[in-house]
Amino acid sequence: MADQPAGPGGARAARPPSSGRAWLGLLPFFLFTLAFMILPAGGLLVGSFQDGHGSFTLANLAHLFRPDILKCYLVTIQVSAVTAAAGGVFGLLLAFSVTLGGLPKAMRSGLLTFSGVASNFAGVPLAFAFIATMGRVGIVTVVLKTVFGINLYRAGFNLYSFWGLCLTYLYFQLPLMVLIITPALDGMKKEWREASQSLGASGTQYWIHIALPILAPPLLSAMILLFGNAFGAYATAYALTGGMLNLVPILIGAQIQGDVLHDPNLGYALAFGMVVVMTVCILAYTALQKRASRWLK
Amino acid sequence: MTIRRGWAWLWMSLGFLYFFVPLLATFIFSLHGKRGVLSFIAYRHVFADPQFLATFTFSLQMALLTIVVGLTLIIPTVIYIHLRAPWAKPIVETFSLLPFVIPPIVLVFGLIRMYSGPPFNLVSSRGLLVAGYVVLSFPYIYRAVDAGLRAMDLRGLTEAAQSLGASWGTIMFRVVLPNMRVSLLSAAFLTFSIVIGELTLAVMLAWPAFGPYMALVGRDLAYEPAALAILSFLLTWGLIGLIQLASRSLAGQGSAVGGAH
Numbered sequence: 001m002a003d004q005p006a007g008p009g010g011a012r013a014a015r016p017p018s019s020g021r022a023w024l025g026l027l028p029f030f031l032f033t034l035a036f037m038i039l040p041a042g043g044l045l046v047g048s049f050q051d052g053h054g055s056f057t058l059a060n061l062a063h064l065f066r067p068d069i070l071k072c073y074l075v076t077i078q079v080s081a082v083t084a085a086a087g088g089v090f091g092l093l094l095a096f097s098v099t100l101g102g103l104p105k106a107m108r109s110g111l112l113t114f115s116g117v118a119s120n121f122a123g124v125p126l127a128f129a130f131i132a133t134m135g136r137v138g139i140v141t142v143v144l145k146t147v148f149g150i151n152l153y154r155a156g157f158n159l160y161s162f163w164g165l166c167l168t169y170l171y172f173q174l175p176l177m178v179l180i181i182t183p184a185l186d187g188m189k190k191e192w193r194e195a196s197q198s199l200g201a202s203g204t205q206y207w208i209h210i211a212l213p214i215l216a217p218p219l220l221s222a223m224i225l226l227f228g229n230a231f232g233a234y235a236t237a238y239a240l241t242g243g244m245l246n247l248v249p250i251l252i253g254a255q256i257q258g259d260v261l262h263d264p265n266l267g268y269a270l271a272f273g274m275v276v277v278m279t280v281c282i283l284a285y286t287a288l289q290k291r292a293s294r295w296l297k
Numbered sequence: 298m299t300i301r302r303g304w305a306w307l308w309m310s311l312g313f314l315y316f317f318v319p320l321l322a323t324f325i326f327s328l329h330g331k332r333g334v335l336s337f338i339a340y341r342h343v344f345a346d347p348q349f350l351a352t353f354t355f356s357l358q359m360a361l362l363t364i365v366v367g368l369t370l371i372i373p374t375v376i377y378i379h380l381r382a383p384w385a386k387p388i389v390e391t392f393s394l395l396p397f398v399i400p401p402i403v404l405v406f407g408l409i410r411m412y413s414g415p416p417f418n419l420v421s422s423r424g425l426l427v428a429g430y431v432v433l434s435f436p437y438i439y440r441a442v443d444a445g446l447r448a449m450d451l452r453g454l455t456e457a458a459q460s461l462g463a464s465w466g467t468i469m470f471r472v473v474l475p476n477m478r479v480s481l482l483s484a485a486f487l488t489f490s491i492v493i494g495e496l497t498l499a500v501m502l503a504w505p506a507f508g509p510y511m512a513l514v515g516r517d518l519a520y521e522p523a524a525l526a527i528l529s530f531l532l533t534w535g536l537i538g539l540i541q542l543a544s545r546s547l548a549g550q551g552s553a554v555g556g557a558h
Contacts, residue, residue, distance in 0.1 A: 040407030101305025125529035132326035139322035232400025235496035
């Protein structure tokens with residue numbers, strides 16, 4: 001400090017950033033992220049290229065392509081893709097109903113408030129709610145059986161399996177879609193529709209040639225976000241299936257608690273694979289966001 | 298027009314069914330604790346369990362610590378970026394959004410691997426749990442703080458305060474922070490709702506938190522879990538409601554640039 005020419009106090013803010021000193025103000029933040037995010041995650045990355053004795057190997061990554069592990073990734077990706085697609089489509093339809101659909105204003109704020117709550121209502125309590133609703137003795141299961149004579153579980157439905165998990169995940173996926181896509185629908189200008197009509201376009205032509213091309217990037221990017229949201233989810237699946245459905249997060253969890261694989265380095269590779277999938281998601285998301293912002297502000 | 302409105306009603310009714318039926322069913326289910334009659338006995342059991350209070354208090358403390366640490370870390374950083382180091386904005390922004398790429402289960406795996414042996418044996422320390430929670434809430438806190446700062450004329454306000462002789466402490470606590478109380482409140486409530494029922498980190502680091510407690514109840518009992526689900530839903534509703542209330546009531550009057558005295 002002493003070798004700095006002393007100036008009047010106000011001049012500090014005007015000084016151009018000398019990158020050597022300017023880093024100091026950011027140091028706490030960077031140290032924290034380094035210690036509790038970057039280094040731990042990076043350690044997993046390094047570990048996935050090491051064998052039990054710490055020497056370099058590609059065997060762990062090769063193990064990711066073992067049939068049982070590959071199947072595990074496949075199921076996780078399927079759950080994420082199904083809930084992203086279904087949540088995306090129905091979320092869009094709900095958002096459409098309250099924006100361009102001409103429903104009363106009160107329904108719009110009602111839906112948005114509820115979506116804010118429901119998108120945060122995940123994990124253990126959500127699993128409980130669906131068990132109480134559609135589990136073997138859940139209210140809906142029982143009412144369907146006793147009142148309507150429909151036996152869900154004999155018909156092949158099982159809450160603790162793939163489709164049950166999808167149905168449960170939708171409870172936070174759908175509202176998330178509503179929250180993300182409503183602003184995009186709000187950005188659809190009336191003038192675009194009027195202009196197309198005055199040029200003789202039908203309603204269908206407007207949707208196919210104008211509305212959908214404009215909405216495609218935000219729609220896709222929203223669905224990618226939903227995909228990532230389901231892909232990393234652990235608590236809901238853990239509480240619902242108790243580890244019966246082999247998802248990658250469940251497998252990693254079992255690995256941490258020392259159960260199944262007896263091979264920590266394979267666990268690191270599993271985690272590494274998850275981060276790769278999530279990174280691809282975020283990159284695709286940012287690319288699409290840039291496209292989306294061209295028309296919709 | 299009427300056709301479109303007809304479809305809109307149809308979609309909304311279906312959505313209402315999907316969202317409302319599980320809540321209603323869970324509530325009805327939770328009333329079945331006593332055979333043959335509807336009663337609130339499952340709720341009474343939940344509240345009577347000393348573990349309920351103990352684990353909830355623990356998670357409450359963790360949530361408050363996370364909010365304090367997260368805000369103290371992010372607010373000065375973001376203010377510093379806005380005033381002195383705009384060039385660092387993309388880097389810090391990327392770092393704050395990274396938790397979206399690293400799922401909680403991967404994060405906790407990395408934390409355990411790194412801190413379970415020398416030189417830093419932190420696995421059994423509460424500090425590690427709070428640090429993990431701070432990382433999980435980074436994206437939300439960062440976005441709220443950044444939005445709050447962008448909504449005001451930070452440079453103008455600080456320069457005005459400086460020219461009137463205010464110290465940096467006065468500027469922070471009497472000018473900047475009061476001007477962003479809405480975003481700070483929403484960041485705090487969101488963080489709270491993330492931490493209070495969090496399962497993954499708490500289970501893996503073996504803490505008696507509220508999330509693992511709920512999972513345990515779900516494994517052993519039938520009606521109490523449904524009661525817990527209803528209570529959790531009400532809690533989430535309350536927190537989100539508070540966020541919206543805060544942003545609605547304060548946005549109109551408080552966030553004007555000249556509002557701080």
